[in-house]
Every structure is written in C-alpha cells, then in structure tokens.
Amino acid sequence: MIGAMNILIADDHALFRDGMSLLLQALGQVHVAEARNRREIEAHLKHQDLFDLLLLDLDMPGITNADGVKRICESAPQTAVVVISGNDAGYVVKACLDAGAMGFISKSSAGKVMLAAIQMVLAGERYVPSIYFDNSSEYSSDAASTASSISxxxxxxxxxxxxxxxxxxxxxxxxxxxxxxxxxxxxxxxxxxxxxxxxxxxxxxxxx
Amino acid sequence: MIGAMNILIADDHALFRDGMSLLLQALGQVHVAEARNRREIEAHLKHQDLFDLLLLDLDMPGITNADGVKRICESAPQTAVVVISGNDAGYVVKACLDAGAMGFISKSSAGKVMLAAIQMVLAGERYVPSIYFDNSSEYSSDAASTASSISxxxxxxxxxxxxxxxxxxxxxxxxxxxxxxxxxxxxxxxxxxxxxxxxxxxxxxxxx
DNA sequence: CCCTATATAGTACAAAAGTACTAGATATAA
DNA sequence: TTATATCTAGTACTTTTGTACTATATAGGG
CATH class of the missing domain: 1.10.10.10 (Winged helix-like DNA-binding domain superfamily/Winged helix DNA-binding domain)
Structure with missing residues (x-):
C-alpha cells in the first residue's frame, strides 16, 4: 500500500470511535477521520474524497438499516464499506452485503477478529462473518430455501x-x-x- | 483509596469494553473485570464480591431497561453502579437513577467526560449528566410537572x-x-x- | 410426479387498538 | 380561587390487526 491509508470511522459513540481508532494503529500508516452521523459522513465523502475504507455503524443518526448503507455505498463507489453492527442476525448481514457492503463486523467480536476482517477487506476480499454460514443455506442463497427460515x-x-x-x-x-x-x-x-x-x-x- | 480499585465493566461489545478498560488506566491502580451479559455480572458479584464500581451498559443481554438496573443495584448494594447508555433521553436517565444508579453516562460522551463522571462517583458523589438539567423541571422532580413532557x-x-x-x-x-x-x-x-x-x-x- | 414453500389475493370474523368524548379526584402553578 | 395536568374509568365508535380459511401460480427437492 502506497502512502498512508485513509479510513473513515462512522459511529455516534465516542468511546467506540476511540477504541476502533486505537485498533487501527496496528495497521501501521493510517489516517483516521471520524463522523458521528450521516451528515458528517457525506460531508467527508464530498470534501475529502477517496477513503480506502469506511467503517459504518448500523445504529447511528441517519443510518439505521440496509437502506442507509445502500445510499452510502452508492455515493462512494470507490470506498470499501464495512458495516459494524450490534445485531448480527443473518437477515441483517445479508441485507447489508446486498446493499453493497464489502464486509460485516459484529460489535460483539473480539478486536483481533475485527482487525483481521478489516485487513481482509483492505486486501480486496469480501469479509463475511462465520455466523452467517452457521445457518448455511438459509441466507446464503438468493433463492428461496426449503428450511423453516424467514423468507x-x-x-x-x-x-x-x-x-x-x-x-x-x-x-x-x-x-x-x-x-x-x-x-x-x-x-x-x-x-x-x-x-x-x-x-x-x-x-x-x-x-x- | 487503599490498594487497587475493583471495577466491573458490563457490556456485550468487546471494543467498548476495551476502550473503557483503556480509559480506566488513567485512574491508576485499577483491577478491571468484564461481563458480557446479566449472567456473567451476577456470577462476578457472587463469587468475586466487593466491586467498587460497576459500569453497566443499558442495552445488553438481560439488561434492557431500568428494571434490570434495579435488580443489579439491589443485589450489589455495596457497589456503585454507573449506567452507560446510548439513549440519554431524560426519562431513561430518571428511571435509572430512580432504580438506584449512582451515575448515568451517555455513550455519545467524550472519554474525558466519562472519566470525570467515573471519578466523581468513585468519590462518593452522584453524577447526573447536564442534558438531564436542560429540560429542567420536567424530570428533576418526582412530582408531576406542568410542562408538556411525558409523565x-x-x-x-x-x-x-x-x-x-x-x-x-x-x-x-x-x-x-x-x-x-x-x-x-x-x-x-x-x-x-x-x-x-x-x-x-x-x-x-x-x-x- | 408429488410434496412443500413462497407469493399472491380473496373472504370472513374476532380481537385489539385507537379516537373522542365525559367525568371525578388530586395536585400544582399562577 | 382558577386554571391546568394527571390519573383514573367509563361509553361509543371506527379502524387496524390478527387469524383462519380457500385458491392459484411458481419453483425446488426427492
């Protein structure tokens, strides 16, 4: 990676931003920007363009569901978006990935797992949490499943x-x-x- | 304060626990324990007794409202409980303080503010966030108010x-x-x- | 081919929710 | 005291919700 990486952390909780910011130092040369709501995200994306990565909380002012993720992904096609959410139910994960996210991190995850996921996405790979696969066919296919899952x-x-x-x-x-x-x-x-x-x-x- | 302080952090999000744990290092000699749900909190309170402080998230498995806070406060009368919540609406703050909490910290607060609040509670003082006073009489009195607030x-x-x-x-x-x-x-x-x-x-x- | 699940739409009905009133008791602020 | 707001409870009514069916079309598994 040439030069420092530009990463935008979007979360309304200061301590979470601080913790994440600290975690990202492990990546080496990183420049971290922060946003507390959708307005600030969009302002950053417009004025300071070209972020390598956007870590996007799924429960913040202006971003409460996959629709919000989709809007952000579409307005920043060159930026990899990783959704961070406290709710890691399969249908939420699927909706976010369908919305264009490159990864999904559960807030319950350990720091090391988060870091590994972020590195994977920065390497150009999609990161999908293991929980997502536990329920196997239920959410992994866009076709309807025979299982008694939520369609x-x-x-x-x-x-x-x-x-x-x-x-x-x-x-x-x-x-x-x-x-x-x-x-x-x-x-x-x-x-x-x-x-x-x-x-x-x-x-x-x-x-x- | 004689010896190290015992502090229990209860939150289901690892990064938040890490961030808080780091923040607490500023207090000097502290011993930090962690819990991810109500079961773990109660286990800690039973076996390892005598915590000086419990930092309690208001949105975690087993603790979702003031009733949960009340249960914890009653089962650990010697421990000062500080509720940490993403929702800092007046009625939530009031309910938690009524439930027996010694303080209330908004997750949106800056680290310094959180630390100051924690220090205040450790000093034996109740900490009430300023937002709580902004709506002045609405929630501060247990008597009904004339204002168009939620009773x-x-x-x-x-x-x-x-x-x-x-x-x-x-x-x-x-x-x-x-x-x-x-x-x-x-x-x-x-x-x-x-x-x-x-x-x-x-x-x-x-x-x- | 048969079975199952989904997605659609309909009818019919019971239960719950929501609104709009009245009304008495109580407490508080002006 | 008067006015206001809450808390309580009632009646009456409309709308919404939720359930239980039937029914057709489609798609996948065995």
Whole structure:
C-alpha cells in the first residue's frame, strides 16, 4: 500500500470511535477521520474524497438499516464499506452485503477478529462473518430455501414493521394488497413465535 | 483509596469494553473485570464480591431497561453502579437513577467526560449528566410537572409498549382498566406525535 | 410426479387498538 | 380561587390487526 491509508470511522459513540481508532494503529500508516452521523459522513465523502475504507455503524443518526448503507455505498463507489453492527442476525448481514457492503463486523467480536476482517477487506476480499454460514443455506442463497427460515419477503416486511409502518403503508410501498401483507405478517409471526407486531419488533431488538 | 480499585465493566461489545478498560488506566491502580451479559455480572458479584464500581451498559443481554438496573443495584448494594447508555433521553436517565444508579453516562460522551463522571462517583458523589438539567423541571422532580413532557405514568407505559406488551397486559400488570391504559397510550401518542405503538417504539429507538 | 414453500389475493370474523368524548379526584402553578 | 395536568374509568365508535380459511401460480427437492 502506497502512502498512508485513509479510513473513515462512522459511529455516534465516542468511546467506540476511540477504541476502533486505537485498533487501527496496528495497521501501521493510517489516517483516521471520524463522523458521528450521516451528515458528517457525506460531508467527508464530498470534501475529502477517496477513503480506502469506511467503517459504518448500523445504529447511528441517519443510518439505521440496509437502506442507509445502500445510499452510502452508492455515493462512494470507490470506498470499501464495512458495516459494524450490534445485531448480527443473518437477515441483517445479508441485507447489508446486498446493499453493497464489502464486509460485516459484529460489535460483539473480539478486536483481533475485527482487525483481521478489516485487513481482509483492505486486501480486496469480501469479509463475511462465520455466523452467517452457521445457518448455511438459509441466507446464503438468493433463492428461496426449503428450511423453516424467514423468507426474503418476510424479512423485508419485518424491517418495515420495525420502522413503524402499518399494513396499509407496507401494501402501498410494495404494490401489494392489504390481504397479502397480512398473510406475510402472520407467517412471520408464526415463525418468530409471537402474535403482535410489537413483539416482532422486540424479537429483532433483543435476541436475533 | 487503599490498594487497587475493583471495577466491573458490563457490556456485550468487546471494543467498548476495551476502550473503557483503556480509559480506566488513567485512574491508576485499577483491577478491571468484564461481563458480557446479566449472567456473567451476577456470577462476578457472587463469587468475586466487593466491586467498587460497576459500569453497566443499558442495552445488553438481560439488561434492557431500568428494571434490570434495579435488580443489579439491589443485589450489589455495596457497589456503585454507573449506567452507560446510548439513549440519554431524560426519562431513561430518571428511571435509572430512580432504580438506584449512582451515575448515568451517555455513550455519545467524550472519554474525558466519562472519566470525570467515573471519578466523581468513585468519590462518593452522584453524577447526573447536564442534558438531564436542560429540560429542567420536567424530570428533576418526582412530582408531576406542568410542562408538556411525558409523565411518569406515560413513561412507564411507554417502556411496556417497547417490551411488546398489549393494552390488556399493561392493565393487568398495573392494576388498571383497559380504558385507563388506552387513555395513557393515547396521551403518550399525542405527545410523541405518532398514532401507533410501533411508531412510539421507533421514537424510543431513534431520536429520543 | 408429488410434496412443500413462497407469493399472491380473496373472504370472513374476532380481537385489539385507537379516537373522542365525559367525568371525578388530586395536585400544582399562577 | 382558577386554571391546568394527571390519573383514573367509563361509553361509543371506527379502524387496524390478527387469524383462519380457500385458491392459484411458481419453483425446488426427492
């Protein structure tokens, strides 16, 4: 690598940025910039262009889901984006990778694992966490699986429940009927073992 | 302070624990233990007793709200508990302090601020963040306020919405009628500017 | 080919949620 | 004292949610 690497850390928590910044010193010649919200990320990408790497928190002002990741990835095609998230459920990982991320790091990971992942991405490789493979075929294929997993459509609708959308709003957004949305929501509830949207939201927040 | 201080860091994110651990070195002689969930916290408190300080994350397996904080505080009355949270809304701060916490640190705070807060608590003082005072009378008094803030009852019910409870479950838990719960829920929605419980949950997650 | 799962859409119904009122008790601020 | 806000509880009503079915089309596995 010629010269110092430019890395942008985007997280709203100072201590996390500090810890990550310290971790990155192990890479040698690195120049680290920080952003606390989407506005600051975009400002950095516009004015100071050309970052080699963007470490992007998935729970910060302006970036709360894969859509936010997609926006950032599209506005910085030359920068490798690694998503860092506390929620490492398979559907989240898949959504982020589909959105254009080059890697996904769980916040529960040890520092060494994070560093290895970052080095892999800097080397041009995609990094996918092992958890992602544990559930094997469930999320790894874009085709529907036979297993009793949450289908892509259900995952999509799950995200919209989390975003506070009503059945009607979901139907309009996806170009479906109310009836179809209800069918998907009920199927999702059955798989999650819940019987209300608020419980489905809690499932996404806590365990998964 | 005689000898080394015993400090327990409870957070499910490794990097955060590392960053905090590093930060604590500035205090001099400290012995740091770590816990990743409630089970590990309780194990530490039982077997290794007598911690001077417990830095407790408010979003980790087993500890998601003030009730969790209360349980921990009660099981370790000799240990000063400082809650660390990404959500520093007034009602969260108040709930934690009421639960018995000696301090409340926002994850968005700079390291220096965190360190100062920790030192204050170790000195026997309660630390309350300045944000808590910005909204002045709203949360600082246990009496109801005239301001258009979220009342204690509404905060309590808000938390139960977040936990996925139905109106009926809330009514039973609080010994109220369905009608009264609905009244509180509607009043909360009006203040939050939403019209569904899923949106109310999202409000708690994102901005506030 | 058969079985299964998904995605779609419909009907029908029960339950829950949400709104809009009234109303009494209580506490606080002006 | 008056006004305001909370907490409680009630009635009445609409809308939304959730479940239980049927049904068609598609795609994959055995």
């Amino acid at each position: 892509p459509r259900q995952q999509q609708i799950w995200q919209m429940l989390i975003d506070g959308k009503s059945n009607k709003e979901i139907a309009i957004a996806l170009g479906l009927t109310d009836s179809t949305v209800k069918q998907h929501v009920s199927a999702l509830f059955r798989k999650l073992g819940v019987n209300s949207r608020t419980q489905a939201i809690q499932k996404a927040r806590t365990n998964s | 204690p009852r509404q905060q309590q019910i808000w938390q139960m919405l977040i936990d996925g409870k139905s109106n009926k479950e809330i009514a039973i838990a609080l010994g109220l009628t369905d009608s009264t719960v609905k009244q509180h829920v509607s009043a909360l929605f009006r203040k939050l500017g939403v019209n569904s419980r899923t949106q109310a949950i999202q409000k708690a997650r994102t901005n506030s």
